[in-house]
Amino acid sequence: MATFKVNGIEQNLDIEPEMPLLWALRDELGMTGTKFGCGIASCGACTVHVNGSAVRSCVTPVSAIEGQEITTIEGLASVAASANPSAPDLSAVQQAWIDHQVPQCGYCQSGMIMAVSSLLATNPNPSDAEIDSSVTNVCRCGSYPRVRKAIHSLATA
Amino acid sequence: MKINRRRFLLSSAVVGGGVLIGYSALKPSKHRRANAELAKGEERYVTSFIKIEPNNSITIYVPHSEMGQGVHTSLPMMAADELDAAWEDISVEQAPAIDMFANGELVKGFAGEFGVPGFLTGIINASAFSVAELMNLQTTGGSSSVRFTGETSMRTAGAAARQMLVECAANRWDVAADECNTQLTHVQHNASGRSLSYGELAADAALLEPPENVTLKDPSQFTIMGKAISRVDIPAKVDGSAEYGIDAQSEDMLYAAIRLAPVFGTKLISVDAGDVLSRRGVKRIIELEDSVAVVADSYWRAKEALKLVKSEFESSDADTTSSADLFAGFERSLAEDNSSKVIEVGDAEAAMDSAADVIEGNYTVPYLAHAAMEPMNCTVHIHDGIAEVWTSTQDALGIKGRVAKIAGLSEDDAIFHHSYLGGGFGRRLPFNWNVIDHATLIAKEFNVPVKTVLSREDDMQQDYYRPAVASNFKAAFDANGMVQAWHNRFTGPIQTPGASHIPYAIPNQSIRVVDGDTHVPIAAWRSVDHSQQTFFTESFVDEIAHRSGKNPYQFRMEMLSAHPRHRKVLEVAAEAAGYGQNLPEGHALGIAVQESFGSIVAEVAEVSLDENNRPVVHKVTCAIDCGWAVNPDTVEAQVESGIIYGLTAALYGEITIENGRVAQNNFPDYEMVRMNDAPEIEVHIVESGEELGGLGEPSTPPLAAAVSNGLYILTGQRVRELPLKNHDFSRSTPIAQV
Numbered sequence: 001m002a003t004f005k006v007n008g009i010e011q012n013l014d015i016e017p018e019m020p021l022l023w024a025l026r027d028e029l030g031m032t033g034t035k036f037g038c039g040i041a042s043c044g045a046c047t048v049h050v051n052g053s054a055v056r057s058c059v060t061p062v063s064a065i066e067g068q069e070i071t072t073i074e075g076l077a078s079v080a081a082s083a084n085p086s087a088p089d090l091s092a093v094q095q096a097w098i099d100h101q102v103p104q105c106g107y108c109q110s111g112m113i114m115a116v117s118s119l120l121a122t123n124p125n126p127s128d129a130e131i132d133s134s135v136t137n138v139c140r141c142g143s144y145p146r147v148r149k150a151i152h153s154l155a156t157a
Numbered sequence: 158m159k160i161n162r163r164r165f166l167l168s169s170a171v172v173g174g175g176v177l178i179g180y181s182a183l184k185p186s187k188h189r190r191a192n193a194e195l196a197k198g199e200e201r202y203v204t205s206f207i208k209i210e211p212n213n214s215i216t217i218y219v220p221h222s223e224m225g226q227g228v229h230t231s232l233p234m235m236a237a238d239e240l241d242a243a244w245e246d247i248s249v250e251q252a253p254a255i256d257m258f259a260n261g262e263l264v265k266g267f268a269g270e271f272g273v274p275g276f277l278t279g280i281i282n283a284s285a286f287s288v289a290e291l292m293n294l295q296t297t298g299g300s301s302s303v304r305f306t307g308e309t310s311m312r313t314a315g316a317a318a319r320q321m322l323v324e325c326a327a328n329r330w331d332v333a334a335d336e337c338n339t340q341l342t343h344v345q346h347n348a349s350g351r352s353l354s355y356g357e358l359a360a361d362a363a364l365l366e367p368p369e370n371v372t373l374k375d376p377s378q379f380t381i382m383g384k385a386i387s388r389v390d391i392p393a394k395v396d397g398s399a400e401y402g403i404d405a406q407s408e409d410m411l412y413a414a415i416r417l418a419p420v421f422g423t424k425l426i427s428v429d430a431g432d433v434l435s436r437r438g439v440k441r442i443i444e445l446e447d448s449v450a451v452v453a454d455s456y457w458r459a460k461e462a463l464k465l466v467k468s469e470f471e472s473s474d475a476d477t478t479s480s481a482d483l484f485a486g487f488e489r490s491l492a493e494d495n496s497s498k499v500i501e502v503g504d505a506e507a508a509m510d511s512a513a514d515v516i517e518g519n520y521t522v523p524y525l526a527h528a529a530m531e532p533m534n535c536t537v538h539i540h541d542g543i544a545e546v547w548t549s550t551q552d553a554l555g556i557k558g559r560v561a562k563i564a565g566l567s568e569d570d571a572i573f574h575h576s577y578l579g580g581g582f583g584r585r586l587p588f589n590w591n592v593i594d595h596a597t598l599i600a601k602e603f604n605v606p607v608k609t610v611l612s613r614e615d616d617m618q619q620d621y622y623r624p625a626v627a628s629n630f631k632a633a634f635d636a637n638g639m640v641q642a643w644h645n646r647f648t649g650p651i652q653t654p655g656a657s658h659i660p661y662a663i664p665n666q667s668i669r670v671v672d673g674d675t676h677v678p679i680a681a682w683r684s685v686d687h688s689q690q691t692f693f694t695e696s697f698v699d700e701i702a703h704r705s706g707k708n709p710y711q712f713r714m715e716m717l718s719a720h721p722r723h724r725k726v727l728e729v730a731a732e733a734a735g736y737g738q739n740l741p742e743g744h745a746l747g748i749a750v751q752e753s754f755g756s757i758v759a760e761v762a763e764v765s766l767d768e769n770n771r772p773v774v775h776k777v778t779c780a781i782d783c784g785w786a787v788n789p790d791t792v793e794a795q796v797e798s799g800i801i802y803g804l805t806a807a808l809y810g811e812i813t814i815e816n817g818r819v820a821q822n823n824f825p826d827y828e829m830v831r832m833n834d835a836p837e838i839e840v841h842i843v844e845s846g847e848e849l850g851g852l853g854e855p856s857t858p859p860l861a862a863a864v865s866n867g868l869y870i871l872t873g874q875r876v877r878e879l880p881l882k883n884h885d886f887s888r889s890t891p892i893a894q895v
Contacts, residue, residue: 019455023455023456023457027456030406031397032400032404032406034397035403035531036456036532037530037532037613039612040824040825042824042825043530043613043829073397076396077396090395090396094395094396097395098392098395101391101790104224104225104226104227104798105224105225105577105579106391106393106399107531107577108530113395132831132832137831138530138824138831139801140530140829141530141801141802142797142799142800142802144801144831144835145797145835145837145838148835
């Protein structure tokens, strides 16, 4: 039995300990906001938070997150709201993504938003070089210039 | 473009007193059939596009796929503006995959250019299709949606609806129609101060015949078009709720992992599944003609089990083929020169013979995969004599027909469920059907939905690739150093007629294509033949400019006197980029221009080398003349997107063939531009007021040449082969700039 919390709700799943968290979320829990991109932790489409830090769920077996707190894109806003009850519905990062019209096809953006949220939690005003080294997600639509603008808008807000 | 609007405008009442107004390339009889077959109760289906309900809410149906290009916003903007509706009153829905929503205007639009577009030509060759059916496509490709569906269908439908609503209001008030005006979803009679909402008029409007003559707005009257309206699909794409094909799910769903023949076109001989069936969740091992699949109750379980399945595929002549062999074949083909004419102007060969000087350059580009972020996938549920399909596609109607055919059903017994696309770039166009076919064949074995997903490795190795091309260029100069002849021989096949044409005033031109067929399957890849040809032609034009002793920008301007739109974008991009002014030490600017899909794009790339002598692109300054901008923000976003896509190809993109199969596996060996490589991009929209041009593709073609041309100035090395990662720039000698 694998036991962990997803967006504040405890989950007990009768699954193999080596099943990656990505597939536990998508196929066992039906939470499809977290995306499959490469399966080898290269592209970042599957990024979630484990105890608040960005992790690539496609190579993270559920045995490695036993008893831990997982946040997915579906829960990002509510996690942000519980930290700051007066905040609007969406997390600041998600709102910046709308303000700057960042997503195109949008498929990579769940992972991109989770990666950026994790970066900003520890480094609220990252330099371009820091953004480059910590946001390594692949976006085939090329939203990178807008991702950068959106991050800087959050840093200076 | 001549359009008989009267014939194809239709209107009909809807339940509860609203009206549906639409425009279609289809004959009215199709709509009668649709009404007879599809309408329930008092429901009435009209071709498409606009539904006005009594509460003044307006729904606009979009017959194109949303893959990030913003078409679910820009097309409704066009209809809503002509309708004089308030944008807040508009909601947008994807038009169902039924043929009354077909967008044959795409085909008609292209027919006015260079004939039927390359990504559709397969249809003409396929016996299952006819040219007539070509008009019934629901394809999204060729940078066509706004240009053709938008201009011919969306705006016309909006304007027709507006005229009908005005006529109703005028009748009700017993005033002349020209005394009435419209704004914000209302008709007004200013003389008497009366006003009626469209919703209040919709039931009456449904009784009217659509107008014979529709007047479209002058751009000065636009209230929505031309504004940077926020995209309707973005909110769902930031909270995880946007559904892509791969997100289809149901309680009883099964999942298939599949191994396709590694050498294209070979057949499966044998399978040894060992005790795989005893693994948890594994339901079946399915052997197909060219593949083996494991079906399980989770994709991960299916994928893990498939790793343990041994399989043997038949041998083939291609088993020992490598990229080197394919390029050697291209060279032989070029040397034999059994070529077909693309362009012959003057007498290029005679000009070569009498020239004072001839320069020559052999250019090549490799195969490329599309690598859309959403791996290829398809879910099919065959039950009760019907087939339901969920997949991300650029061609919903085509998929519906294909699944029905493979399932042995009639097209009417297939139901297509729409979703967003996690990238398209040509991979999800008609005929790139390997995943669709296999998913259907697998699902035939079950009575529950089966989702077939390609791993990233399979997605990369079982693509339909951007063709590799080899070419031979020559230019002849007279004694005064003036270029007199242009010679281009390149390997085909041609997918985009016109891509190898040049706009430059060179009096003698010989452009011809030779055979370039291989066993590697090919397809359209963002900007199709323009991506290879523009790298070649804009690099070789740069060679000619330098050989002429001219500044590459000035040379282009001089040679483009007959093309003021090209000159304008070059001028705007060059000025904005600071062309000719001082640059930081070790930086250089390269320039390129290309017309594709009706838009003209100039790009200036600012480049340098890093401490390891690898190319760095700092900034791309782009000027685009797309006629005019329906939504300036989505124009900019598409230009940014096409530049990044082109930069990945220029820096890293290379699919190689070893032992007949694709050597690359996943992103580490098919690398992508990421944040650290992404340049600053500055976009200037040049509004010429000409016909709308496309946007999804035209910024991709010039990028590789602009970067390479800059690197030439920086290093003295002319890049004639992509990708740049294969070049050694360590021994560089900057050239003296003219």
